[in-house]
Amino acid sequence: MATTETLPELTVSNDVRNDIEELRRRLNEDGYLFFRRLLDPDSLLKMRREMLTIMQAGGWLVAGTDPIDGIADPETRCTEGDLGYTDVYHEVYKLQSFHEIAHGPEIMSVLEDVRGCPMMPQPQKVARLWFPKFTAHTTPIHQDFVHFQGTFDNLTCWSPVGDCPIELGGLAVLPGSHKVARVLDHHFSLGAGSLLVEPSEYPEIDSEWHSTNYEVGDTLIFPALTVHKALPNVTEDRLRVSLDNRYQRVGDPIAEHMLNPHLSSMSPLSWDEVYAGWNGGSTQYYWKQFDTPVLPKITEYLDKGFDEAVDLAKTGNEHAKLHLSRIAIRDPESDQGSRAAAVLATLN
Ligand SMILES: O=C(O)CCC(=O)C(=O)O
Numbered sequence: 001m002a003t004t005e006t007l008p009e010l011t012v013s014n015d016v017r018n019d020i021e022e023l024r025r026r027l028n029e030d031g032y033l034f035f036r037r038l039l040d041p042d043s044l045l046k047m048r049r050e051m052l053t054i055m056q057a058g059g060w061l062v063a064g065t066d067p068i069d070g071i072a073d074p075e076t077r078c079t080e081g082d083l084g085y086t087d088v089y090h091e092v093y094k095l096q097s098f099h100e101i102a103h104g105p106e107i108m109s110v111l112e113d114v115r116g117c118p119m120m121p122q123p124q125k126v127a128r129l130w131f132p133k134f135t136a137h138t139t140p141i142h143q144d145f146v147h148f149q150g151t152f153d154n155l156t157c158w159s160p161v162g163d164c165p166i167e168l169g170g171l172a173v174l175p176g177s178h179k180v181a182r183v184l185d186h187h188f189s190l191g192a193g194s195l196l197v198e199p200s201e202y203p204e205i206d207s208e209w210h211s212t213n214y215e216v217g218d219t220l221i222f223p224a225l226t227v228h229k230a231l232p233n234v235t236e237d238r239l240r241v242s243l244d245n246r247y248q249r250v251g252d253p254i255a256e257h258m259l260n261p262h263l264s265s266m267s268p269l270s271w272d273e274v275y276a277g278w279n280g281g282s283t284q285y286y287w288k289q290f291d292t293p294v295l296p297k298i299t300e301y302l303d304k305g306f307d308e309a310v311d312l313a314k315t316g317n318e319h320a321k322l323h324l325s326r327i328a329i330r331d332p333e334s335d336q337g338s339r340a341a342a343v344l345a346t347l348n
């Protein structure tokens, strides 16, 4: 099990919060900025209860336990790509607080200081609801650009919703890895996002992972080329709940899929459905006030990962077979769904 003894600590930047030149220097040098308690812990804990109450209603938590504790029922384990995951996730996704928290002044002001211009949260907000001891599905080593696209300057902000000690599986980064200044080769992985970088293919980034025992409110900020991963959730029974939202300069181009609710390609969810139970709020369709060029989604990264999964499945690789079976179940009508089903049929 990973411990803080073996993982060097992230550099904390609270002491230089108002020294904008130093923040920029650190972001350029390290490829990340890390702040303790950047977000208001009380708001996050209130939202944690709302999110976990929905997960409990969806059957994910042990009945009768306090939702705030996030005690998972192992029988209901699921992950991104499973239809059962999306069903509960999309209920969580309708929470007004979950969307609004990404627009808070604490986070927006840091990002605007760092980039020196108006910034916009991308419409597609993301939560991760990660079951314990389901570690084959841990988010693998990757760069965010392959998933979220737009520009290399986009900034991801990752915050746990509740304390997230190492064993609960927070984020880890390879400091300085963004200096590769390009998208690295990504390969098939069973983990969230389905794509992984092999650092051993790139000696220039193959350095020490940095992470920390995160506390509620802590926030890690990094650009789209920084190589990062999640640590495995090796707790006995706790769900890991976190946010990862992306921010761009106002006026920069956005990839088309980032205009849609997360996982709405797996099962449909419209913004009108997301907003249906909201109590007003100025963040509904906020992005329409800006002129944002829209880019088609680049599919080559995921397509290549799929082709690798097909080849691996043919050699009997269990992770690849599981990945293909998820696609075949989820999306039988699609090209990949029918190819996945055809490959699996030859193996059985
Ligand atoms: O929370 C996770 O497991 C993945 C998060 C991530 O990769 C990100 O924030 O970009």
Ligand SMILES: [Fe+2]
Pocket: 142, 143, 144, 228
């Ligand atoms: Fe990521």
